[in-house]
Amino acid sequence: MTPVIQAKNISRTFRSTQKGEGLKGALGLLLNPQYRVHEALKNVSFTLEPGSFNGLIGANGAGKTTLLKILSGLIPPTTGEARVLGYEPFKRPIDFRRQIALVMGQKAQLWWDLPAMDAFDLLRAIYNIPTPVYRERLHTLTELLDVKHHLNTQIRRLSLGERMKMELIGAILHWPNVIFLDEPTIGLDVLAAHKLREFLRVFNHRERATIILTSHNMDDIERLCSRVLILRSGELIYDGAPGGLLREGERRLRIRFLKTPPLETLAQATGISPELIILESPDEPDRGGNIEDEPAAEEQKKDPEERAVYFTIRHEEIMGLLQKLMSQFTIVDMGIEEQSLEAVIQRLYEDEKTSPPEVHS
Amino acid sequence: MSGRAANIRRGLGLGLGWRVAALKNGFRDATVYRIEFISEIFGAAFVPAAIQAVLWYAIFKVGGATEIAGMNYSELVRYTLATILFTQIRGGDHDFELMEMIRTGQLSNYLLRPVGVIEFVYIRGVASRLLIAGICLLLGMGVGIWFGLSPGRMLGAMFLAVLGNVIHYQIGSVLATIAFLWEDAYSLLMVKNMAVSILSGELLPLNLFPEATQWVWKSLPFYLYVFGPAQYALGHWSHVEFARNLAIAFLWILFFWGAIRISWKWGMKTYVSVGG
Numbered sequence: 001m002t003p004v005i006q007a008k009n010i011s012r013t014f015r016s017t018q019k020g021e022g023l024k025g026a027l028g029l030l031l032n033p034q035y036r037v038h039e040a041l042k043n044v045s046f047t048l049e050p051g052s053f054n055g056l057i058g059a060n061g062a063g064k065t066t067l068l069k070i071l072s073g074l075i076p077p078t079t080g081e082a083r084v085l086g087y088e089p090f091k092r093p094i095d096f097r098r099q100i101a102l103v104m105g106q107k108a109q110l111w112w113d114l115p116a117m118d119a120f121d122l123l124r125a126i127y128n129i130p131t132p133v134y135r136e137r138l139h140t141l142t143e144l145l146d147v148k149h150h151l152n153t154q155i156r157r158l159s160l161g162e163r164m165k166m167e168l169i170g171a172i173l174h175w176p177n178v179i180f181l182d183e184p185t186i187g188l189d190v191l192a193a194h195k196l197r198e199f200l201r202v203f204n205h206r207e208r209a210t211i212i213l214t215s216h217n218m219d220d221i222e223r224l225c226s227r228v229l230i231l232r233s234g235e236l237i238y239d240g241a242p243g244g245l246l247r248e249g250e251r252r253l254r255i256r257f258l259k260t261p262p263l264e265t266l267a268q269a270t271g272i273s274p275e276l277i278i279l280e281s282p283d284e285p286d287r288g289g290n291i292e293d294e295p296a297a298e299e300q301k302k303d304p305e306e307r308a309v310y311f312t313i314r315h316e317e318i319m320g321l322l323q324k325l326m327s328q329f330t331i332v333d334m335g336i337e338e339q340s341l342e343a344v345i346q347r348l349y350e351d352e353k354t355s356p357p358e359v360h361s
Numbered sequence: 362m363s364g365r366a367a368n369i370r371r372g373l374g375l376g377l378g379w380r381v382a383a384l385k386n387g388f389r390d391a392t393v394y395r396i397e398f399i400s401e402i403f404g405a406a407f408v409p410a411a412i413q414a415v416l417w418y419a420i421f422k423v424g425g426a427t428e429i430a431g432m433n434y435s436e437l438v439r440y441t442l443a444t445i446l447f448t449q450i451r452g453g454d455h456d457f458e459l460m461e462m463i464r465t466g467q468l469s470n471y472l473l474r475p476v477g478v479i480e481f482v483y484i485r486g487v488a489s490r491l492l493i494a495g496i497c498l499l500l501g502m503g504v505g506i507w508f509g510l511s512p513g514r515m516l517g518a519m520f521l522a523v524l525g526n527v528i529h530y531q532i533g534s535v536l537a538t539i540a541f542l543w544e545d546a547y548s549l550l551m552v553k554n555m556a557v558s559i560l561s562g563e564l565l566p567l568n569l570f571p572e573a574t575q576w577v578w579k580s581l582p583f584y585l586y587v588f589g590p591a592q593y594a595l596g597h598w599s600h601v602e603f604a605r606n607l608a609i610a611f612l613w614i615l616f617f618w619g620a621i622r623i624s625w626k627w628g629m630k631t632y633v634s635v636g637g
Contacts, residue, residue: 074469125382125383128379
């Protein structure tokens with residue numbers, strides 16, 4: 001099958017001016033500006049099949065949005081080559097633009113003061129969609145996303161979730177073959193996020209559109225994507241099925257101690273690398289939601305003794321580990337869980353702070 | 362229609378559908394807040410006219426002058442009335458909108474649509490101006506007949522004013538590309554607008570300029586916005602002079618069309634689509 005998206009050794013650098021503090025910094029910026037060159041993407045290569053649903057994940061600043069901007073044709077790569085639907089994206093030929101859509105969760109695309117219906121009507125004309133087809137699509141999309149009764153409300157008066165749904169409708173009214181979604185569920189409540197996710201799943205299934213989704217919500221990735229690309233500091237460190245990230249036989253051993261020792265002590269006592277030991281919050285045992293969230297200040301203040309500790313370990317090593325722990329500490333509770341994608345990704349992000357990336361595929 | 366025919370039609374720029382829809386959409390957008398819309402019209406036209414009226418009164422009635430630059434009091438008042446009509450048409454703020462889009466990265470929303478960004482923003486922004494031009498034309502024709510002015514001249518003058526509007530936006534679009542480099546072009550666009558206020562004839566008839574400095578406004582396109590249309594409507598330009606200035610307006614449009622293509626091609630290479 002011919003790939004619909006090809007990225008070949010894509011690199012992208014940005015140059016930005018650095019401003020020092022105070023008056024001296026302001027004068028310095030005027031008289032002798034200093035620049036910083038940032039390498040957002042480093043030799044990224046991959047291909048994507050038509051009709052596939054792909055997740056693009058990485059910590060903030062990993063290069064996800066930059067990659068989407070390059071693939072959608074907003075900016076060119078500094079080096080390397082991108083091809084989408086057979087086109088060079090940055091040339092943005094009209095036929096290419098007619099077949100793609102980019103939804104940025106943090107950027108409004110519809111006109112703030114007008115009702116969504118007015119915007120959709122203009123988009124119908126822009127994409128030259130025959131009126132009966134347009135009506136049918138609008139009906140389908142508004143039904144699926146449950147926003148029919150908001151069509152005549154000014155965009156600025158809609159809630160974030162309703163607005164996001166309208167943005168999505170506006171982006172795909174022309175039935176694009178390739179859809180780039182940059183954090184479409186950002187800021188949405190659980191129900192709205194679920195509705196949006198379900199809609200994307202159905203749309204991908206029905207229309208066979210190729211979708212690339214970036215999200216910090218691992219629910220989005222796990223439930224929708226058959227393939228995951230992980231970026232770390234601009235490098236592609238994983239490209240494969242989400243299940244491939246979970247090592248066979250790997251488990252999470254949850255232990256609650258009478259008095260939780262420091263992680264370094266636990267690492268020393270068990271011989272397990274500190275990256276494979278995670279201290280959890282008692283409020284949030286499964287660490288659901290945004291895996292990049294910094295622990296809340298309130299959470300940090302809580303007594304560490306109340307927290308459970310998770311060890312990432314192979315199934316056959318569990319007994320040995322328990323023996324070591326019980327000989328040195330008092331355990332009050334324990335359990336074995338399947339390894340979660342979120343925990344694996346979290347570990348990958350944490351590795352970023354300590355070590356250069358390893359390439360998996 | 363076959364795909365090839367549609368491509369040719371698109372290539373020739375004959376796709377009127379989205380242009381009409383953009384006009385309608387722009388008009389709806391401009392009139393969402395009716396009071397704001399109406400106060401903008403009155404503010405834009407009547408403030409410069411009031412300044413002129415006070416000035417003529419001071420010069421002729423208080424100062425006792427009988428003529429300036431060959432024009433008497435009633436001629437200058439007629440000029441002032443004519444400028445009210447054409448000042449309404451001379452330009453909107455959609456060049457500021459373009460600059461803001463570049464600065465904030467909102468431009469990205471438009472770049473991926475299958476229409477030209479500059480044309481799209483212009484058409485959406487000009488919708489309300491065209492409506493005002495229509496109203497002004499009817500008003501001008503009605504009042505003009507009362508004063509013995511030719512409706513045909515009024516129509517021609519309004520056409521020239523609309524061309525002036527196009528040129529004004531084109532200049533703004535070129536200047537807005539500075540935002541690709543400096544991230545902001547607000548002051549540059551403001552300076553342009555101030556220059557336009559003086560050199561378009563909106564505040565003063567341009568023949569009041571000293572002889573030695575007449576070349577300044579003659580070598581710029583701004584006089585085509587207000588002064589030129591007023592001259593033709595009031596019968597101070599012959600048909601030949603009007604035709605010559607119409608040709609000049611089209612040449613400026615052609616020139617700025619090229620300038621837009623070059624400056625935006627350069628600008629897009631430096632665009633980083635910030636924010637998100």
